[in-house]
Amino acid sequence: MDEKVVESTGGRGVPQVLDVVVVGGGPAGLSGAVALARSLRSVVVVDAGRPRNAAADGAHNYLSRDGVPPRELLALGRRELAGYGGTVLDGEVVAASRLPGDGPERFEVVLADGRVLRSRALLVTAGARDELPDVPGLREQWGRGVVHCPYCHGWEVRGRAIAVLATSPLSFHQTLVWRQLSDDVTVVLHGAEPSPEQWEQFAARGVAVVDGPAAGLRVQDGALTGVRLAGGHVVPARALAVASRPVVRAGFLAGLGLQPVDVEVMGHVVGTALPAGPAGATDVPGLRVAGNVTDPVAQVGSSAAAGVTAGAALNADLIAEDTARAVAARRARDSSPAAVFAPRSEAAVAARVLGARAHGLRA
Incomplete structure (x- = not known):
């Protein structure tokens, strides 16, 4: 071989x-x-x-x-x-x-x-x-301070300051799921803008919204502590939700x-x-x-x-x-002259009939 x-x-x-x-x-x-x-x-x-x-x-x-x-x-x-x-x-x-x-x-x-x-x-x-948004530091914190799924990571960051990087309208829908896990949620606008209805929802649920874009992360002793904006301001955060x-x-x-x-x-x-x-x-x-x-x-x-x-x-x-191959092979055997014309003995036929009747079947 x-x-x-x-x-x-x-x-x-x-x-x-x-x-x-x-x-x-x-x-x-x-x-x-x-x-x-x-x-x-x-x-x-x-x-x-x-x-x-x-x-x-x-x-x-x-x-x-x-x-x-x-x-x-x-x-x-x-x-x-x-x-x-x-x-x-x-x-x-x-x-x-x-x-x-x-x-x-x-x-x-x-x-x-x-x-x-x-x-x-x-x-x-x-x-x-x-694939992640082009923000320095995201890849290094991926799976730790930077998370993507509230059902995968939500319990672990519950009650903490959570920032949501809003890269599309879908980010705003996910924001409300993160809000279920913490009273301290901030949306960082990074290429997307909430609709009037979403602005109202965020105001009603106490979700803060800040203009971005995000320019990087603040990390201390390997742990995320904030999101740095292009203007220099840092949004305090112990977790950053990012849609990959x-x-x-x-x-x-x-x-x-x-x-x-x-x-x-x-x-x-x-x-x-x-x-x-x-x-x-x-x-x-x-x-x-x-x-x-x-x-x-x-x-x-x-x-x-x-x-x-x-x-x-x-x-x-x-x-x-x-099964299809087995059926084809059986048909090939049964269609051969030996299979078609092979005579059955009278004893074999009688035994088949008696056996079928004993089980209530047709011979």
Whole structure:
């Protein structure tokens, strides 16, 4: 076997095509892989080791695992997958293509180091990366003093002075969610202007609004203490809420004709995603997607659930394919002269009739 080709092997050491290659080893990918491995499918997960929430201290809203460090959660998932016979390869997928012919080999996946995987199906859960506004210091405080999701980080900053960087009208809707968590919320206008209705809402809820733009952050001993405005004024803040722009990692799918599309909310582009139907179905037969690669706002729990759903759907697809092949093979056997004209003995026919009658069936 070519050393660069990674394949599963049958019980007798005969190379065989993998059932599923999973691209991305986050909550969606590992959950989907576990569902497939529990269904006795041969599964390999390829993980580039860049979890979107790596900067966060803990993952939240995931029942029984609330607050678990992101990498610890993934390590637990890897161990679970290994227990069911699945494999994780550390590496990055750089290309995916469809193989010619009608055989079970449908996809070929190439890794950056030259390794090649062949499979019947693909589950893409490669996630997304967050693009941030061009304000000095945001990236360094990302996941700590700079946060983006009130459901992911809200409890941890409750009651503190929270600033909201208003980069679009969506920021104003999110401001009211942050106001639920603190009485001290200040909106810093950074390219967006509230509507008259929103001005009234902020006044009624005690939300302060200041003209920006933001020019940087004030940090002391590694902790955020304020937002510095272009005019020099500093808005005191222990947390800065920023809407990121999620951009999916999907360039390797170009060879399959699958391209990301813009995601719009209230007429504003908020990121990109791979279009998908129920259970992560795509326009490419045999390829399903789950997690942030198709739903940029999905949290850990919803990503994991989507991975299980897509994995189960792929298993059903493969079962249908296996069954169709088995039926075709049976028909081919039954249509052969030996099958059509093979006589049955009278004893065999009588036994069949008696057995059917005993079970209340027709012979």
